[in-house]
Amino acid sequence: MTDTADTAAPFRSAFLQAMVSRGHVYQITDQSGLDAYAGAGIAVGYIGFDCTAPSLHVGSLVQIMNLRRLQAAGGKPIVLMGGGTTKVGDPTDKEKSRPILSEVEIAANMASIKRNFEPFLKFGNGPTDAVMIDNAEWLERINYIEFLRDYGRHFTINTMIKQETVARRLRNEEPYTFLEFNYMLLQAYDFQELSRRHDCRLQMGGSDQWGNIVNGIELTRRIVGKQAYGLTTPLITTASGGKMGKTAEGAVWLNPDMRSPYDYWQFWRNTEDADVGRFLRLFTDLPLEQIEELEKAGGAEINDSKKRLADVATAMLHGEEASRRARGAAEAVFSGATDAGMPTFEVTRLKLAAGYLMVEALVDAALAESRSEAKRAIKANSVKLNGEAVSDEAATIREEALDGEGSARLSVGKKRHARLKAV
Numbered sequence: 001m002t003d004t005a006d007t008a009a010p011f012r013s014a015f016l017q018a019m020v021s022r023g024h025v026y027q028i029t030d031q032s033g034l035d036a037y038a039g040a041g042i043a044v045g046y047i048g049f050d051c052t053a054p055s056l057h058v059g060s061l062v063q064i065m066n067l068r069r070l071q072a073a074g075g076k077p078i079v080l081m082g083g084g085t086t087k088v089g090d091p092t093d094k095e096k097s098r099p100i101l102s103e104v105e106i107a108a109n110m111a112s113i114k115r116n117f118e119p120f121l122k123f124g125n126g127p128t129d130a131v132m133i134d135n136a137e138w139l140e141r142i143n144y145i146e147f148l149r150d151y152g153r154h155f156t157i158n159t160m161i162k163q164e165t166v167a168r169r170l171r172n173e174e175p176y177t178f179l180e181f182n183y184m185l186l187q188a189y190d191f192q193e194l195s196r197r198h199d200c201r202l203q204m205g206g207s208d209q210w211g212n213i214v215n216g217i218e219l220t221r222r223i224v225g226k227q228a229y230g231l232t233t234p235l236i237t238t239a240s241g242g243k244m245g246k247t248a249e250g251a252v253w254l255n256p257d258m259r260s261p262y263d264y265w266q267f268w269r270n271t272e273d274a275d276v277g278r279f280l281r282l283f284t285d286l287p288l289e290q291i292e293e294l295e296k297a298g299g300a301e302i303n304d305s306k307k308r309l310a311d312v313a314t315a316m317l318h319g320e321e322a323s324r325r326a327r328g329a330a331e332a333v334f335s336g337a338t339d340a341g342m343p344t345f346e347v348t349r350l351k352l353a354a355g356y357l358m359v360e361a362l363v364d365a366a367l368a369e370s371r372s373e374a375k376r377a378i379k380a381n382s383v384k385l386n387g388e389a390v391s392d393e394a395a396t397i398r399e400e401a402l403d404g405e406g407s408a409r410l411s412v413g414k415k416r417h418a419r420l421k422a423v
Helices: 015-019 031-038 058-072 101-116 144-150 164-171 183-199 207-224 259-269 273-283 288-296 299-318 320-335 350-356 358-362 370-378
Strands: 043-050 076-081 133-134 203-206 229-233 343-348 383-385 407-412 416-422
Touching: 015 031, 015 058, 031 101, 031 203, 031 350, 043 058, 043 183, 043 358, 058 076, 058 229, 058 273, 076 183, 076 370, 133 183, 183 207, 203 207, 207 229, 207 259, 229 320, 259 273, 259 299, 259 320, 273 299, 288 299, 299 407, 358 370, 358 383, 358 407
Parallel strands: 043 076, 043 203, 076 133, 203 229, 343 416
Antiparallel strands: 383 407, 407 416
C-alpha cells in the first residue's frame, strides 16, 4: 500500500486534483486505484466523528472540508456519527483514556454536533447528497462471541501493538485498556459495514488514523470482497508549530453558542502571516488564482488577506450576514467607536448588587472556559473592565461599572471582548 502520497502525480479525477492542489493529502493507500474510482462515477466516502462534546472544533474542520471536496467533485459523502464507538473512546493520538460518557450525554452531543455539518454539505436523498449515519445501528447489535469468531481472527496482536499510539503508551508504561484496544476492530468493522450497506469504498481521516483505515480496507476486502481505499490529511499545525484550533482561550468550537461568530471571525483574523495562503486553500472555496494573489501580500497588506480569510471562513459556517456583522463589530471595537455587534451576555441587577465575581463573569462571557483559566488571565494582567486593568482575582463587578445604557465591557487581551448587559 502507498504511504506518503506523491502529490506531483498527474491525477485525472476532479476529486484528487482538488484535494492535492489545496493541501489536503498526506497518504493514500492506492493512488491510481483511488484516482480511477473517483473518476469513474459517484465515489462514496466517509469520515467518522465521535460524540465526545456538544460541538466539533476547528481542528475537525479539515475533515469536514474533505467531505465537501468529495461532494463538489460529484461524490457522495457519508458522515458517520459514533453513537457506538463513543462508548469505547478513540485512543488514537491520546496519552490517556477518555472519560466514559453516558448514553444520555452521547445522544445530546450527537444531536448538537449534527448542526456543524449543515453549512458545509448538502443533505438529502439524491445520488450525491450527503447522508448522516450512526454506527450504533450495527455496533449495538453485535454478539460478542460471534464478533470474535468472525472478525477477531483477521487481526493479529503483533500488528496492533505496532500502531504508534499503542506502541507509545506501552513504551511510556501508560495504561492502555482492553476497551480501547477494541476500538481499532470496531472502526474496521464500520468500514466493511458501510461498504456492505452503502457501497462505500473510501475512508478519510487525519494522519493518526492511517493504521485504523488500513485495517478497515483489509477487513472489507476479506469479508465483503470489495476493493476499498484510504486517504489521510496532514496534521494541521500553525507556522510557529502550534496545534491548529488551540488558543489561549481554549478550543475554537463550531457551534455559535460555544464560540460566537464574532470570536470565530477574530480567530481567523489572527492567523499567522505564513499560514494565510495555506488556510485559504484548506478552509475556503476561493479560486486558487485568487488565493495566489492574496498570499503575495506583504507588510500591512497581509492584514487585508487575513480579513478576507476571516470573512469567507465565517460566512461558510455562520452565513454572510453574520460574517459582515462580525467584521463590522471587530473593526468598530478596534477603533473604539462602539460596542455594537460585540458578543453580549445578560446579568441580573440583583447579582450585580451582591457583587458579581469577575472570574464568574469571564466564564459567563465565554472569555474563559473555567474559573481557573479566568484567574490565570487576571494574574497575567490580560483582563480589563471598561478599559481598566483588573489585577485582583477576587474582584467583583457592581452597578457602578455600568454605563448609561446599563452595560459594561469585559476584555481579555487586545482582541477578545464581551458586553455585559444588566437586566
